[in-house]
Amino acid sequence: MRLDLSLYLVTDPELCAERGLEDTVLAAMKGGVTLVQLRDKQADDAEMIPVARRLKAALAGSGVPLLINDRLEVALASGADGLHIGQDDGEVHEARAALGPEAILGLSVQTHDQLARVDTTRLDYLGLGPVFATPSKQDHAAPLGFDGLAALAGASPLPTVAIGGLKAEHAAAVQRAGVNGMAVISAICGTPDPQAAARAFPYFGQTG
């Protein structure tokens, strides 16, 4: 499926609980979300697989891909469109081998050393962050700020998406940093109107 990093919704089970995960995602999609990642740090694979399958069915025909955070087995069992992994979430080459060539595979990068080791032949995009400190990820790395983000984005051999503490009001500065899009949890999940929250973000343009 086509990769468009412009507005990347990462889900949070607690923040989405009141409205429900699928309703939140569908509303955000109507507001312009271009990519969705199912992220649940508490659920085990067996709990996550049916949720991922329902979300994949809800997104069917929309052209918006569903990626799974961390869990290769969930991505494979649910028919999701891809996987996002961090530096400690397994080997990129193993994930690519298991997912096949058509799947979307993303990797988190926080430093220039990590960037230098990026496997450009097997990855589709990089998540750069956190731009700001955020309560949505308790174990996040040191914040990059816009200057650190621009330095990483400028040196990246792959399309990039910024993440961490980002709101719609940051879009202009994020665009100036040279990334392909913004990834957000709390700016959309848990807001009273996810569609309007998504609509507040500008479109960054086609990735790649």
Ligand SMILES: Cc1ncc(COP(=O)(O)OP(=O)(O)O)c(N)n1
């Ligand atoms: C788009 C995007 N970028 C970065 C991350 C963070 O991944 P990771 O470092 O593996 O941390 P967890 O999300 O697993 O806590 C992401 N999920 N998505």
Ligand SMILES: Cc1nc(C(=O)O)sc1CCOP(=O)(O)O
């Ligand atoms: C999932 C995630 N990864 C990050 C990283 O820096 O890699 S920051 C983060 C949480 C983003 O949530 P919010 O938009 O609510 O700040």
Ligand SMILES: [Mg+2]
């Ligand atoms: Mg991870």
